[in-house]
């Protein structure tokens with residue numbers, strides 16, 4: 001069994017990046033969607049990613065945005081996270097590897113999505129809240145995740161140090177992704193919460 005990877009998302013400050021890296025984060029998420037309180041512009045993205053060491057994945061989060069803008073951001077990113085209603089053909093415009101976030105609304109057929117988004121490197125499963133594309137801080141019913149999906153699963157939505165161990169034991173995802181659960185305000189990470197989160201992920205390994 002592989003170790004569960006950890007992505008810390010919604011980073012906006014240098015010191016939070018340093019703490020996440022030191023604590024053992026595998027991936028760092030940067031929100032490029034201007035509708036978010038955690039949003040960065042491209043200059044700030046360039047500045048922040050300059051302190052990310054080799055072998056830590058720089059992930060850019062986009063929600064139904066102009067492919068040209070995404071293309072300009074790609075210079076500073078290793079992986080694209082599509083977190084809106086992007087169809088597979090739109091996702092395929094990226095010149096970087098990409099993952100697709102799916103919000104777990106009742107009608108969603110996860111198996112079908114896994115085959116539709118055939119070029120995705122993983123599916124990120126997040127809670128569904130009408131009118132909000134993500135970062136809701138809410139969990140969803142993990143038992144809805146089908147076994148034997150053809151894509152690696154990145155589990156997201158309302159995770160924190162208090163529930164990530166249980167989440168890993170019940171879903172056995174490839175990775176977990178957290179934003180609000182390691183914050184003290186939107187875009188301001190709590191360093192103790194980051195360390196506690198990654199410690200609980202480590203303790204949950206079989």
Ligand SMILES: O=C(O)c1ccccc1N[C@@H]1O[C@H](COP(=O)(O)O)[C@@H](O)[C@H]1O
Pocket residue numbers: 009010029031033036037038061063083124126133134135136137138156157158159177178179180181
């Ligand atoms: O973080 C945001 O502001 C955001 C905005 C739009 C779409 C997704 C966003 N964040 C992603 O949401 C999930 C869950 O976040 P949380 O842990 O429940 O706060 C996570 O994948 C973030 O990457």
